[in-house]
Amino acid sequence: MTVVRAAITQTTWTGDKESMIAKHEGFARDAAAQGAKIICFQELFYGPYFGITEDPKYYDYAEPADGPIVQRFAALAKELGMVMILPIYEEDMPGVYYNTAVVVDADGSILGKYRKHHIPNLEKFWEKFYFRPGNLGYPVFDTAVGKVGVYICYDRHFPEGWRELGLNGAQIVFNPNATKPGLSNRLWEIEQAAAAGANGYFVAAPNRVGREDNEYGELAVTFYGSSQFLDPRGNWVGEMGSSDHEEVVIRDLDLDLIRQTRNDWQFFRDRRPESYTSIPKP
Numbered sequence: 001m002t003v004v005r006a007a008i009t010q011t012t013w014t015g016d017k018e019s020m021i022a023k024h025e026g027f028a029r030d031a032a033a034q035g036a037k038i039i040c041f042q043e044l045f046y047g048p049y050f051g052i053t054e055d056p057k058y059y060d061y062a063e064p065a066d067g068p069i070v071q072r073f074a075a076l077a078k079e080l081g082m083v084m085i086l087p088i089y090e091e092d093m094p095g096v097y098y099n100t101a102v103v104v105d106a107d108g109s110i111l112g113k114y115r116k117h118h119i120p121n122l123e124k125f126w127e128k129f130y131f132r133p134g135n136l137g138y139p140v141f142d143t144a145v146g147k148v149g150v151y152i153c154y155d156r157h158f159p160e161g162w163r164e165l166g167l168n169g170a171q172i173v174f175n176p177n178a179t180k181p182g183l184s185n186r187l188w189e190i191e192q193a194a195a196a197g198a199n200g201y202f203v204a205a206p207n208r209v210g211r212e213d214n215e216y217g218e219l220a221v222t223f224y225g226s227s228q229f230l231d232p233r234g235n236w237v238g239e240m241g242s243s244d245h246e247e248v249v250i251r252d253l254d255l256d257l258i259r260q261t262r263n264d265w266q267f268f269r270d271r272r273p274e275s276y277t278s279i280p281k282p
Contacts, residue, residue, distance in 0.1 A: 002255040004145045006172065006202075007031035007039040010225045011246035012210030013048040017061070020046045021069065025076060027248050032080040036250050037106070038145045040085035040174040042206045042227075043153050044099070047089065048215040049178040049208060049223070051120075054129040062091035065113050070102050078108030083143045085150060087176040089130070090115070099131045099152055101176060106144035114139060116152035117161060124180070124221055125154070138164035146255055149173040156191050156205075159198070160279065166199035166268070171255055173199075177207040180221040188226060197234025200262040202253050204229050209246060229253070232261035 009027045014020050024041055031039050043049070046069060050058035063069060070086055077084045083106050090100035090113070099116035115134030119127045138161055140149045149170035155161055156175050165173050173195070179188060188207075196203040209225030227241035229251045241249040262268065 002146075004038060004172070004253045004255060005034075005036045005250060006145075006204055006229070006253055007034075007036040007248055007250045008174070008204050008206035008227045008229070008241075009039065009041050009045075009246075009248050010206055010209040010227045010241055011042070012208065012223070013212040013215055015214045017046050021072070025073075028073075028076055028080060028082065028084065031248050031250060032082050034250055036082065038083040038085075038143070038148070038172075040101075040176055040204060040206055041087055042208045043087045043176040043178040044089055045087050045176075048212050051125045051127045051130065051178070052212075052216050052219055052221065054126045058089075058130065059097065062089040062097045064092075065090050065100060065102050066110060067091075070104070070110065074104045074108045074110060077104045077106060081106045081144075083145055083148070085148070085174045085176070087152065097131055098134060099127065100134075101150040101152060101174070103141045103143065103148060103150065105141075111141040111143065112139055114150040114152070116155055118155045118158050120154045124219070127154070138168055140165060140168040140170045146171040151175045153177045153179065156195070157187070159195065162195040162199055166201060170199075170201050171258055172202045172204060172253065175203060175205040177205060178223060179207050180223050185224075188224075192228060193230050193234040193236070196230035196232055198267065200232040200258055200265065200267065202229065202231060202237075202255075202258075204251075206249075207241075209242065209244065232258050 149165035208223035229237035
């Protein structure tokens with residue numbers, strides 16, 4: 001049996017970047033002390049969720065995918081012997097920014113990055129102001145704990161990317177989020193479960209929690225946390241995280257369940273890509 005102890009985290013904006021970084025360093029140390037070998041933080045983890053407004057001052061939160069924050073956590077990953085998924089605001093060059101997750105292996109090496117493909121432009125999710133759509137495909141990273149993929153927040157509404165990650169060999173897909181009450185509540189309960197069950201892999205979905213009114217006042221929304229793990233059959237692994245306070249959610253994932261599930265449900269054998277003629281078309 002191959003069991004991976006994994007952690008996801010949820011918190012709210014403290015009011016400044018340095019204290020957010022320190023808070024997440026603490027989360028990583030706490031998770032490592034409990035035996036976790038991989039951790040993923042929430043979307044845009046070291047800042048507020050700035051999609052609430054369209055304001056160029058938040059461009060200053062962007063930095064290169066091998067910049068100071070990633071290097072700082074890469075050193076921590078090496079110290080703790082822990083794989084880390086770091087959802088950052090990436091600056092590719094001045095004026096070209098992406099919503100990105102960098103994957104760092106347990107020896108501190110930077111394995112690569114995933115750029116969010118699907119960019120919303122909805123009330124209080126004005127992300128097209130901040131991000132270009134991802135252009136690096138759906139990579140799967142061969143880490144110390146297994147094959148890991150990433151999908152980011154709004155991406156989760158699009159089943160095609162989940163499937164690409166499955167076809168590319170993912171065993172665990174991390175889906176960091178900044179999700180608030182409204183249209184998404186029911187989808188939060190079913191989308192990750194459906195993706196895990198349809199593709200026969202584990203899904204881990206951290207979400208922000210709490211109200212960032214220290215940044216946005218009356219414009220602030222209340223993120224509902226409820227971070228979750230799903231197994232390859234689409235079942236929750238343990239309970240969801242809290243809906244109202246910060247938490248490190250840690251679960252044991254038995255990777256042998258992937259093979260067992262796929263032998264029971266031959267979805268990859270029985271799919272008919274040649275018949276899905278509308279999907280490649282715009």
